[in-house]
Each structure stands twice: as C-alpha cells, then as structure tokens.
Amino acid sequence: MQTSIPNWLMQRAFLTPERIAVYDGQEKKTFMELHESVMKRARQLANTGVRKGDIVAVFMKNSVAMIECIHALHYIGAIVLLQNIRLTSHELAWQLKDSGAVYVIADDELADRIEGNIRVITMSELSALPEENVEFQQYYHFDDIATIMYTSGTTGKPKGVLQTYENHWWSAIGSALNLGLNENDCWLAAVPFFHISGLSIMMRSVIYGMSMYVMRAFDAKKANELIIGGKVTIMSVVSAMLQKMIADLGERRYPETFRCMLLGGGPAPKPLLEVCKAKGIPVYQTYGMTETASQIATLAPEYSLTKLGSAGKPLFPSQLRIEKDGQVARPYEPGEIVVKGPNVTKGYLHRPDATAKAIRGGWFYTGDIGYIDEDGFLYVLDRRSDxxxxxxxxxxxxxxxxxxxxxxxxxxxxxxxxxxxxxxxxxxxxxxxxxxxxxxxxxxxxxxxxxxxxxxxxxxxxxxxxxxxxxxxxxxxxxxxxxxxxxxxxxx
Ligand code: ATP
Ligand code: MG
The missing domain is CATH 3.30.300.30 (ANL, C-terminal domain)
Known part of the structure; x- marks a missing residue:
C-alpha cells in the first residue's frame, strides 16, 4: 500500500494556524495566512493551464512569493523543477529542455534570461491573473516526485535528481532526530531554495511547524544581526558564507539562543573550524548532496573537539559505508562513500544509465572518497574523479x-x-x-x-x-x- 500523508502545509495550517511560518524582514505570514495565499496562487496557476503531473520550473530568488509558488504547485500536484538563477541562459535552456518542463515561473527581472520553447509566467503576470477552480491535493503520496533539482555539475554535466515526497519527509525527520526541535526555533534561510540546502529548510518549516526567516540574498552583516538579536536559532551555511560572517563578527559573540550553524556543501577548512571553536560558534559539520535531499551525515558539536574535520555519523534513518574494491573498507581505509536511506533519490531524470551506475543493490554510490574512523565518524576526503x-x-x-x-x-x-x-x-x-x-x-x-x-x-x-x-x-x-x-x- 502506498504511504500518503495529509498535504503538509494544509495540515500545518490546521494544526498550528497562528504560528509564524515565514518572515523576510517586512512580510510576516502565519501558517494559515501562508495556506490562504498558496490557495490563491494555485488557482491563478490553474488559470495559466498548469495541471497535475506537469513539470513546472521555478526561476526565482528567495522570497515569500517563491515559497508560495512551490507550495501552490504541490497543491495542484505539479512537479517543481528548481533552477539555479546563476546559470547562463545557455545552461538554463539546456536544463529546461532536458527536463521536459512546460512552464517556467520567473521573477520579473530574470524572465529575459529564459530562452527556448517554453511558456514563461512572470510573477507580476501571475499575481494579476484571475483565479480558476482547481482540485487541491489533499494527500501527498510518498512515491510521487515532489521536486527535480539538477546537480551542480561539478564533475560533469548536471543531472536532474528526482526527489520524492518521501525523500523530503525523511530528510526533515532525520534532521530533527539529530538536531532536535525547539519551540522557539527559527531557521535562517540565506542559502537559495533552488539548492537542496535551502529547499530542505522550507520542507522542515511546514513539517515541524517551525518559523523561517527568508533572506533574498545572503548578507553577512544582516545574518549576524539576526543571530545576535535572538531572531534566529539555526542557520545553514557553506564555508564561504561563514567566513564572511566571522570577519564581520569581530569580537562579538553569538548568544545562547543561537543553537546550530549547519555547515555543508563542500569541504570545511580546518582553520575555519578552529576559529569557530574559539568563538563558541555551535558548528555542525554536515555531508550531503542533491541526491540525498540534504544531510546524510552530520557531526554534533559535542564532538567538534575530538572529531575536528569529521562530517559525523549518518542520520537516524540512513546508513553509510565505505567501499574499497567492492568490499567494505576497514576503519581509516579510504574508499567510495556509499549511502542508503529513505531520503536518497530513486534516480536521475531521463538517465537510466547514470541511475543504474549510481544505485546498485539499493545503495547509492556518491562518487566521493572518504573514510570512517574506529568510532564510526565519517571524514570526507575528496571526489573520486579528482x-x-x-x-x-x-x-x-x-x-x-x-x-x-x-x-x-x-x-x-x-x-x-x-x-x-x-x-x-x-x-x-x-x-x-x-x-x-x-x-x-x-x-x-x-x-x-x-x-x-x-x-x-x-x-x-x-x-x-x-x-x-x-x-x-x-x-x-x-x-x-x-x-x-x-x-x-x-x-x-
Ligand atoms: P555534480 O554531481 O553535478 O558533479 P555536485 O556533486 O557538486 O555536482 P551537489 O549535489 O550540489 O552537486 O553537491 C554535493 C557534493 O558536495 C558532494 O557529493 C560532495 O562532493 C560535496 N560535499 C558536500 N558536503 C561536503 C562535506 N562536508 N565535505 C566535503 N565535500 C562535501
Ligand atoms: Mg554530485
């Protein structure tokens, strides 16, 4: 029997309607208000012809409107294709064509970057459209594709990763089982929603009933102000962002209210981790990828001293091992990082060969090299291809x-x-x-x-x-x- 769960935002709006869902410094919406604006946008999208099962690209900067569009597409039952706004027109056109997307919703100022045979819906156009009745998805089915996200294309041509509702659900649950949930949590979303690091914050927000603060573009000074002012309790960063925040921070310190700086996306330089330790910044180093719907392993700060540089242990629902010449490697022996879990993708869009190469015997071969120490902590060394x-x-x-x-x-x-x-x-x-x-x-x-x-x-x-x-x-x-x-x- 297929597992399904009531529509996440609808359920959230029913359970905790008054809680703040999203804030961007100006606009503040409770879960009920978010649900109401999402219904409106869904009906406006229906007016443009968007239907259940369509692949609809979103080409936007972080904003409340972007969150609404993603939810609205899920209300209709469409598949959301998240597109990186820094792609060149050529790269974007290739990905849109490769995906088979029929529509693209774009911020007004980004719309002229879109080439090719695709229907472009700008935000101002969408907001002005009359509403048309459409049936909302009352349930989300675990096997259904919720989003498609292209890998960064660091080692080759980007591949469209299929992310199911199940992947997002278990990613959010696995994170909570590790980091815990706090009634006053507010997660600062300064990483883009078109990356899994950002999108996963949005998913956690509705699943947990947690507020998020949306930043349109990362601003180190502003991020520090929000943390010091006690406005946010958790933030996701890559090392370049953290470096800028530390430079801006100077002698100041973060308050106790700030409980987690989730650092991922690439290797974390040891000197950076050492500075964080000295400044008492609660860094959680994490390892993950588009294919694992964000974190697959994360290091808790109580180990930051003894396991400096480690990306930690797998999240509760996931498994991780190191393979060398087809065998499970010994502790400290480097090999390919291989992972398994309900947050791991079922494959790549239109790429049966790449899927068969990456997923073997139920395990996903990451293409990254690392080792596990005698206590089970992961150390990521590099990409196999490099x-x-x-x-x-x-x-x-x-x-x-x-x-x-x-x-x-x-x-x-x-x-x-x-x-x-x-x-x-x-x-x-x-x-x-x-x-x-x-x-x-x-x-x-x-x-x-x-x-x-x-x-x-x-x-x-x-x-x-x-x-x-x-x-x-x-x-x-x-x-x-x-x-x-x-x-x-x-x-x-
Ligand atoms: P492509 O798959 O197209 O080459 P990509 O792998 O860069 O692109 P992403 O999914 O954005 O696309 O990035 C995930 C990768 O980032 C991981 O496979 C790994 O190589 C790297 N990475 C993530 N976290 C860490 C970490 N903590 N330490 C080292 N590398 C990391
Ligand atoms: Mg990759």
Missing amino acids: LIISGGENVYPAEIEAVLLSHEAVEEAGVTGIDDETWGQVPCAFVKRKRGYSVTVEQLKQFCQAHLAKYKIPKQIYFVDELPRNASQKLLRHQLKQLIPNNENGAL
Missing part, C-alpha cells in the same frame, strides 16, 4: 588546497593532476592571491613543504586572477588545466 595518483600514491587535491588556503596571502586555490614522465601524475596548483599581499611560487612551495608530504607538494604553481567555478560557486577542477599559459603546455 583524485591524483602520483607514483602509486593517492593525492587528494582538497588536502593541498586546504594547506594553500591557510597561507595568509592566498584567497583561492585549486589543485589538479598534470602528466609527469616519472610519476605518472603530479599535483599542480592555481592560486589567486589576496589583494595587497605578495607571495612567490618558491615561498608557497616552502610553505607546502612544511605541511605536506613530498609527493603532495605541487610541482607547478600558477598565479591566476580567477578560478573556474560553476553556478553554485563550486570549483571546476577539470577546467584548471586550461589556465596553464599556452607556451608551457608542451613543457609540462
């Missing part, structure tokens, strides 16, 4: 990048392998220097020598103005080689 094998030794670019980043003159660093006659491959680094700092290649190599084994020291270091990044600001290591000056290509 691994450098030098003279038979495994070299993880992330480790070298972290060392370079700990140098005071380095703003950004990227490492990749280049061919070498003696060693097969050797690491090569690309460094963006901080403005006003000067450092030479020799000095950086010496710095690396003090922190890294000999075979990990970059053979070449190039200074560059910019590193290649995707729309999620993730480093595209496979493009780094293109930064090598032309006349040196052959010489390497």
